[in-house]
Amino acid sequence: MYTGERARSERFVCVVSGVRRACLAAGYVALFLAMNGCTAAAHGGVRVGQGVVTKGPVLLRVYGDRAAVMWESEAGGPDTVYYGAEGKLERHVVSEGEKVRYRGGGRGTKTVFIHKVWLEALEPGEAYSYRVGDEGPRGQVYEFRTIRRELERVRFIVYGDSRSRPEMHRRLVELMIEKEVDFVVHTGDLVSSGDKYEQWGPQFFEPIKGLAERAPFYIAKGNHEGDGGTYEKLLSPPGEDNSFSVDYGPVHYFGIDNVSGGGDTGKRLRQITKDAEGSRALWKFVSFHVPSVNFGGHWSTWGSPEAVPAFGRAGIDFVVTGHSHQYERFRPVAPLRKGEGGYVTYVTSGGGGAPSYDVTRSSYHAYAAEINHFCLFEVDGEKLTMHAIDARGNVFDHLEISKKDGVLNEEYLKTAVSMAGIMLEQEMNLGRQD
Numbered sequence: 001m002y003t004g005e006r007a008r009s010e011r012f013v014c015v016v017s018g019v020r021r022a023c024l025a026a027g028y029v030a031l032f033l034a035m036n037g038c039t040a041a042a043h044g045g046v047r048v049g050q051g052v053v054t055k056g057p058v059l060l061r062v063y064g065d066r067a068a069v070m071w072e073s074e075a076g077g078p079d080t081v082y083y084g085a086e087g088k089l090e091r092h093v094v095s096e097g098e099k100v101r102y103r104g105g106g107r108g109t110k111t112v113f114i115h116k117v118w119l120e121a122l123e124p125g126e127a128y129s130y131r132v133g134d135e136g137p138r139g140q141v142y143e144f145r146t147i148r149r150e151l152e153r154v155r156f157i158v159y160g161d162s163r164s165r166p167e168m169h170r171r172l173v174e175l176m177i178e179k180e181v182d183f184v185v186h187t188g189d190l191v192s193s194g195d196k197y198e199q200w201g202p203q204f205f206e207p208i209k210g211l212a213e214r215a216p217f218y219i220a221k222g223n224h225e226g227d228g229g230t231y232e233k234l235l236s237p238p239g240e241d242n243s244f245s246v247d248y249g250p251v252h253y254f255g256i257d258n259v260s261g262g263g264d265t266g267k268r269l270r271q272i273t274k275d276a277e278g279s280r281a282l283w284k285f286v287s288f289h290v291p292s293v294n295f296g297g298h299w300s301t302w303g304s305p306e307a308v309p310a311f312g313r314a315g316i317d318f319v320v321t322g323h324s325h326q327y328e329r330f331r332p333v334a335p336l337r338k339g340e341g342g343y344v345t346y347v348t349s350g351g352g353g354a355p356s357y358d359v360t361r362s363s364y365h366a367y368a369a370e371i372n373h374f375c376l377f378e379v380d381g382e383k384l385t386m387h388a389i390d391a392r393g394n395v396f397d398h399l400e401i402s403k404k405d406g407v408l409n410e411e412y413l414k415t416a417v418s419m420a421g422i423m424l425e426q427e428m429n430l431g432r433q434d
């Protein structure tokens with residue numbers, strides 16, 4: 001990867017005898033420039049032809065000073081992102097690309113390149129434009145905004161388990177686009193079988209078009225993504241692993257992969273609590289795929305029995321997970337003993353498209369349903385609202401809470417349930433887990 005002014009571009013593709021050919025050796029650059037009027041030279045890759053972008057672009061991360069973007073192209077397709085503030089695309093990054101060959105839908109073997117790059121040296125709170133590839137009919141310009149230093153209000157979506165039914169996934173994404181959110185969190189299971197490369201286009205990249213170019217997608221990897229490395233190739237930002245930690249004003253959001261093979265649950269729990277304890281944000285969110293509290297569906301109890309008390313002690317406000325294809329919002333879970341941590345709200349949001357699972361309704365639930373949906377959170381300083389929205393755009397669950405001096409409003413706390421009770425309920429249903 002290389003960053004620089006366009007005038008210093010390393011990429012060069014020359015037209016010789018009507019056929020586009022790549023110029024490989026730096027020693028020939030001057031000659032080619034003189035003969036063919038090419039731009040500068042010496043890039044390591046070879047680009048032939050006019051291949052197109054076949055997946056993305058998708059914003060994988062946005063921080064105050066940099067952003068990660070990915071796309072996939074055909075061989076010879078665009079390997080450069082042009083970007084800049086105030087609508088000027090005066091900077092660029094060139095990607096080497098990672099070659100992937102796969103058997104696609106009965107049409108023989110396809111060769112594509114996955115590109116992932118960081119757009120560096122950005123200013124906080126600025127609007128940036130970017131375009132993958134050269135100007136032209138396919139050279140669409142997208143916009144995103146870096147995170148402001150002083151940010152009071154933030155709006156974001158959390159949803160998950162969008163695999164298997166791309167029509168439903170797309171219907172939900174079209175509703176999400178209207179919400180103009182700052183970012184999106186996906187709680188995992190993006191495709192049915194992640195190691196089947198041909199599924200990623202129709203099940204994930206196609207349905208998220210129009211949203212993921214502008215709002216970054218922070219993802220907690222699901223078990224259906226597989227352990228074959230395809231998920232990481234496509235969606236792990238360069239130099240980062242499958243976890244994410246990001247601050248948007250009053251919200252700190254941490255996400256972790258709790259499904260990849262060979263993982264140490266204790267270590268992952270320590271990562272979650274350490275991250276939360278290290279944040280001074282007013283609202284702390286955590287997402288991972290397999291829930292720690294879940295009535296119905298898989299009856300998952302990831303990290304049990306340590307997780308639930310640990311999340312309370314760490315001061316986490318919301319734990320939003322997926323895996324069970326349902327919606328359930330639990331009443332706030334009180335600490336075991338007064339003064340031993342805060343109240344945690346658990347939400348299972350696994351209704352992004354996959355066929356629904358049965359919910360086992362309980363007095364511990366504030367709301368539970370087998371329903372395709374997404375969750376829209378809006379945080380304005382000490383005030384937080386959440387709308388759970390179905391595939392018709394109707395709000396079927398609504399939460400409005402606030403904090404004063406770091407303490408949740410009394411009305412909400414009156415609805416709390418006991419941690420011992422909820423853990424006992426889970427214990428009694430252990431045989432029903434997957």
Ligand SMILES: [Fe+2]
Binds near residue numbers: 222323324
């Ligand atoms: Fe899952």
